[in-house]
Amino acid sequence: MSRAAGYEWRLFAETEAHLYRRALLDPDLYWPPMLLAWCEEERQEPLGHERTAISADRIAAPSATVRCPRCSGLLLDANAVARGERGVRGGQG
Numbered sequence: 001m002s003r004a005a006g007y008e009w010r011l012f013a014e015t016e017a018h019l020y021r022r023a024l025l026d027p028d029l030y031w032p033p034m035l036l037a038w039c040e041e042e043r044q045e046p047l048g049h050e051r052t053a054i055s056a057d058r059i060a061a062p063s064a065t066v067r068c069p070r071c072s073g074l075l076l077d078a079n080a081v082a083r084g085e086r087g088v089r090g091g092q093g
């Protein structure tokens, strides 16, 4: 299964759609207070997004104007890896 299955699109600050870990988006959770978008997870100094700034509802297919290009790239890579088209990410991005 694709690693992407563990993530879903949500709107941050009503302007940017990022992928967040599904398991941490449970509305009954309030810890950690800051969530990392997928695009931030591998950064050296990741920036968290406040839960309250992340939309309550999943976005099925965010439009290109709001979609984070780095999250989109990670999603495509993960799906390609899951289909066996590509090795695990490293050195290609």
Ligand SMILES: [Zn+2]
Binding pocket: 017, 018, 019, 037, 038, 039, 040, 068, 069, 070, 071, 072
């Ligand atoms: Zn992102």
